[in-house]
Amino acid sequence: MRYAMAIDTKKCVGCSDCVVACQIENKVPTGYCRDWVTETVYGAYPQLELELRSERCNHCDNAPCVRCCPTGASYIAEGGVVLVEASKCIGCGACIESCPYDARYSHPDGYVDKCTFCIHRVREGLQPACVAVCPTKCMYFGDLDDPSSDISKLLKTRKYKVLAPEAGTKPQVYYLL
Amino acid sequence: MATRRDFIKISALGIGGATLGAGAFNLLKGSGAELATTAAFARYPTYCEVCFWKCAGWSYVDEQGKLLKVEGHADDPHCSGRLCPRGTGGIGMYYDEDRLTTPLIRVEENGRQAFRKASWDEALGMVADKMKAIAGSHGPESMALFNHGSSGHYFTHLLKAYGSSNVVAPSYAQCRGPREAGWIATFGTSVGTPEPTDIRDTRCLVLIGSHLGENMHNGQVQEMSDAIDNGADIITVDPRYSTAASKSRYWLPIKPATDLALLLAWIHVIIYEELYDKDYVERYTYGLDRLKQHVRRMTPEWAYGITTIRPEAIRETARLMASAAPATIVHPGRHVTWYGDDSQRSRAIAILNALLGSWGRRGGFYFPESASLPEFPSPEYPKPKWSWKDTLDGRYPLASMGVTNTVIEASIASPEKEARIKGWIVTGTNLPLAIPDKAQLERAMQSLGLLVVIDTMPMEITGYADIVLPECTYLERYDEVRTSPYREPSLALRMPAIAPTGDSKPAWWIAKQLGEKLGLSEYFAYKDYTEVLDWQLRQVGSSLEEMQRAGVKMIPRKTPLYLKEGEAFQFGTNTGKIELYATEFEKYGFDPLPNYVAHPEPPKNYYRLNYGRAPMHTFSRTANNPNLTDLMDENKLWVNPKVAKIWGLENDQEIWLKNQDGIVSNFPIKVRITERIRWDSVYMVHGFGHSRKELTRSYGKGACDAEMITRPMTDPIMGGTGMRGNFVTFLLEKPEKAVES
Numbered sequence A: 001m002r003y004a005m006a007i008d009t010k011k012c013v014g015c016s017d018c019v020v021a022c023q024i025e026n027k028v029p030t031g032y033c034r035d036w037v038t039e040t041v042y043g044a045y046p047q048l049e050l051e052l053r054s055e056r057c058n059h060c061d062n063a064p065c066v067r068c069c070p071t072g073a074s075y076i077a078e079g080g081v082v083l084v085e086a087s088k089c090i091g092c093g094a095c096i097e098s099c100p101y102d103a104r105y106s107h108p109d110g111y112v113d114k115c116t117f118c119i120h121r122v123r124e125g126l127q128p129a130c131v132a133v134c135p136t137k138c139m140y141f142g143d144l145d146d147p148s149s150d151i152s153k154l155l156k157t158r159k160y161k162v163l164a165p166e167a168g169t170k171p172q173v174y175y176l177l
Numbered sequence B: 001m002a003t004r005r006d007f008i009k010i011s012a013l014g015i016g017g018a019t020l021g022a023g024a025f026n027l028l029k030g031s032g033a034e035l036a037t038t039a040a041f042a043r044y045p046t047y048c049e050v051c052f053w054k055c056a057g058w059s060y061v062d063e064q065g066k067l068l069k070v071e072g073h074a075d076d077p078h079c080s081g082r083l084c085p086r087g088t089g090g091i092g093m094y095y096d097e098d099r100l101t102t103p104l105i106r107v108e109e110n111g112r113q114a115f116r117k118a119s120w121d122e123a124l125g126m127v128a129d130k131m132k133a134i135a136g137s138h139g140p141e142s143m144a145l146f147n148h149g150s151s152g153h154y155f156t157h158l159l160k161a162y163g164s165s166n167v168v169a170p171s172y173a174q175c176r177g178p179r180e181a182g183w184i185a186t187f188g189t190s191v192g193t194p195e196p197t198d199i200r201d202t203r204c205l206v207l208i209g210s211h212l213g214e215n216m217h218n219g220q221v222q223e224m225s226d227a228i229d230n231g232a233d234i235i236t237v238d239p240r241y242s243t244a245a246s247k248s249r250y251w252l253p254i255k256p257a258t259d260l261a262l263l264l265a266w267i268h269v270i271i272y273e274e275l276y277d278k279d280y281v282e283r284y285t286y287g288l289d290r291l292k293q294h295v296r297r298m299t300p301e302w303a304y305g306i307t308t309i310r311p312e313a314i315r316e317t318a319r320l321m322a323s324a325a326p327a328t329i330v331h332p333g334r335h336v337t338w339y340g341d342d343s344q345r346s347r348a349i350a351i352l353n354a355l356l357g358s359w360g361r362r363g364g365f366y367f368p369e370s371a372s373l374p375e376f377p378s379p380e381y382p383k384p385k386w387s388w389k390d391t392l393d394g395r396y397p398l399a400s401m402g403v404t405n406t407v408i409e410a411s412i413a414s415p416e417k418e419a420r421i422k423g424w425i426v427t428g429t430n431l432p433l434a435i436p437d438k439a440q441l442e443r444a445m446q447s448l449g450l451l452v453v454i455d456t457m458p459m460e461i462t463g464y465a466d467i468v469l470p471e472c473t474y475l476e477r478y479d480e481v482r483t484s485p486y487r488e489p490s491l492a493l494r495m496p497a498i499a500p501t502g503d504s505k506p507a508w509w510i511a512k513q514l515g516e517k518l519g520l521s522e523y524f525a526y527k528d529y530t531e532v533l534d535w536q537l538r539q540v541g542s543s544l545e546e547m548q549r550a551g552v553k554m555i556p557r558k559t560p561l562y563l564k565e566g567e568a569f570q571f572g573t574n575t576g577k578i579e580l581y582a583t584e585f586e587k588y589g590f591d592p593l594p595n596y597v598a599h600p601e602p603p604k605n606y607y608r609l610n611y612g613r614a615p616m617h618t619f620s621r622t623a624n625n626p627n628l629t630d631l632m633d634e635n636k637l638w639v640n641p642k643v644a645k646i647w648g649l650e651n652d653q654e655i656w657l658k659n660q661d662g663i664v665s666n667f668p669i670k671v672r673i674t675e676r677i678r679w680d681s682v683y684m685v686h687g688f689g690h691s692r693k694e695l696t697r698s699y700g701k702g703a704c705d706a707e708m709i710t711r712p713m714t715d716p717i718m719g720g721t722g723m724r725g726n727f728v729t730f731l732l733e734k735p736e737k738a739v740e741s
């Protein structure tokens, strides 16, 4: 099993519903977030292109945060999901430093927090909160090891990219182009 | 070509920015049991009140009855189980600690005016006494209601029972009114709400200044996404590179204020290249020959000089629209009060749709149908001696709803003229941020003998009130059953998930209590609104109990969704046809065929002020919502890099705005330098720059566009206040008058 996410940049409108849904679902304290939206503008008026991306932890196959965690609080769970065991986390922030995606933050309660792929929902057979709420239905979550999953099919037929591939992290959030 | 890469985390507030305070380490960390999904215990049906789309959903509470979240109702055609960010963040309306929780009465203490807390009995008694006095000396017609949203229903009923039909809403003359006037003149019916655009099945969607995706009207945004999946083409006309523009096959970066010239040129191409739907036009329309003659010289070359859009692009897009027709939508827009000739621009859009044969056709516009619920039995209303129509004083003959601006004018007393309107009830609308020409609005409010404001939040308007009545949020109350027209009619129930905060009350309760104090009890012949709902639902074979369980109930359509092939159809116009040539406009002396008129241009060093929406906010209403301010807590001024260079501006630099009439913004606004905006205009999101300190989260955050709009251009046809003809320049130093922020 290899959980992954694909996000269709052709459809995303940058509304941030994924952000607020995640904050509410995961009780993220005000002023923090596990996912966020970026806007990239290419070109000059009026020859322009715009890419909106909903970003979060990439649940990397080769996760530097897990490798550098001194206590083993950061670990890889089922389906390759990268998690933090809050009770083992000493809040040293080594993982925050090591993440090329700026995906982790120090929770005010003293541990490091980040996107969990909503594993608590996935275990109940639900979609992650951000995927379930997205009004443009531009986000897909599923198992890459299952060739019949939507996400496997999309990655076969559509062009895509990942973020910072040069970092060698093998990220598992794919952006459909 | 130079490639620029603006990189902005729109909503990454504070990420990585927090440092660990000593002693903040907590061993009892985030156990899974606190998560919203696993903690959910009970759910109650509701429909969202954060915009008029009224998406149905469920409010979830935990075992302690604490509100956890609101989610879309999977069976609701308005939202298909997915709320927009404003709906998801709607719980912030409930949790906002700045809410109004008790009635307030204006008092004078030591020469200073202030509010003091009051009981409902005292506050409502005072309102009733003043209303009785106004009715006694000036007649009940001199009370007016300004309303928006669900609460308007109850106060409209109250006002009519009291004897006034002076009911107005900014959603007409400050928003969609011109499009309704243009549509009624052409198709004999208004566009209506929600718009019956068949985006799901369209092959070509044309947006003129409509920024779907930034404007999050849920069903339309969802369907636009489906249309993208289905390979539909989008054509966007906007001086700003909007989100929708970035999804478009064609973006036409039009010179602001020239849209009508482009529309006329499109009409020219479609007629002269014979691209129109001949059968449809022959069968259903009136006036093609005169239209053809009228647009003879309005060629793409003619329009090029006005709009800066290349003639080839105009021809290509016209052909694209025609090739997809009738599954083409030239979107009527929603906020269309731009330049004062907006009914005529809306007419041109209506004509274009008629030529393409898209009205009443699959992939164009469907015929909406709503479920109808009988009104709860109530005596007839007294007949008012005069109404808002008399405040028009012979102007705006085609206004089909009350015009806020004329009622405001009629409230101003002057030495020559006594004011006809003496008192206002304002519910759910923050007039100072919605109405242009603030000075006039303030003169009116100073003249009033009574100003009652009903709201959930201490909005700017409450600062002018004599009496403030706290309404509870939509998550804490029953309301009317939703019956909005759609493809499939449906009923949706809103019921409380939690008890009202503090002493706040549902609008139905406030109106009923006030009615009783006014001696109008027979108009409110129920103890609780659930009686009304159950009675109404039983008339159509449902019940309150059923709706409490189901939330949403679909009702089968009775009428066809589209025109049938070759069907004979009577339109509600004078000729019974779709009027390409508008006889109703002619009758009142307005151009029966639209003409392009040039509008004023910005003076040197000034820029046209354009404004619009952000997906996570609804006007000024959400600017203090804790969940939504977390996504966006201020607006910024979009400035083209060339303009920034001339002025030496940097990103996030705070500047003040000054408009053509010398009005300076209360608060500074941060600059956002972006290629997405033309050099002749600037852009900001509407609804920020709040000036009431009681709004602790939004006070002084960003600037207020309404404040800069002192020169509305009024539509002579229906009274709409065009607001895109105001120009601003920049003040780099803090001006004398600006409020401390």
Ligand code: SF4
Residues within 6 Å of the ligand: A007, A011, A012, A013, A014, A015, A016, A017, A018, A019, A037, A054, A133, A134, A135, A136, A137, A138, A139
């Ligand atoms: S909710 Fe969907 S459309 Fe909105 S920003 Fe997130 S991914 Fe994009």
Ligand code: SF4
Residues within 6 Å of the ligand: A021, A022, A023, A025, A026, A034, A035, A056, A114, A115, A116, A117, A118, A128, A129, A130, A131
């Ligand atoms: S998967 Fe869950 S935790 Fe991760 S960003 Fe989406 S909602 Fe947040």
Ligand code: SF4
Residues within 6 Å of the ligand: B048, B049, B050, B051, B052, B053, B054, B055, B079, B083, B084, B085, B086, B087, B088, B216, B217, B218, B219
């Ligand atoms: S579109 Fe958004 S704000 Fe409007 S009713 Fe639906 S969820 Fe609420």
